[in-house]
Amino acid sequence: MKPQHKHLLLLTLLFIVSVSLFMSKLSRAQTLTKQKASNHSISAVFVFGDSTVDPGNNNYIETVFKSNFPPYGKDFPSHIATGRFTNGRLVTDYIGKLIR
Missing domain, CATH: 1.20.5 (Single alpha-helices involved in coiled-coils or other helix-helix interfaces)
Incomplete structure (x- = not known):
């Protein structure tokens, strides 16, 4: 092979x-939507991958490349750009919300 x-x-x-x-x-x-454990909490999720899981949040570093303007964020519930190089949530966002 x-x-x-x-x-x-x-x-x-x-x-x-x-x-x-x-x-x-x-x-x-x-x-189990009605049964949530009160002691179940996850403080961080580390994702190793490529650009398909990279939100590109660079608001906290000194760079000329920013994404705080439309069309970024147009698919978020608030329709506000968040500094991420995406117009909505990524698969990792949904997985993080699911395991929360």
Whole structure:
């Protein structure tokens, strides 16, 4: 098997496992909506990935590249630009909200 095929196989397997874990967590969260543990809290989520999970929040660093203007933020509930290089929430935002 070529090395490229091994990488593709590994990425496909990782994707399938991630989706199945996400779906099981989603179904569990839907069935337990009325039961929330009072001691369940997550203070941070670290995500290692590429530009598809990078919100690009750079308001706290000195740079000429800012995103505090339209169209950024147009799909947020407040329709206000937040300094993120995206017009709405990312998959990681939804996962973070789900495991909160």
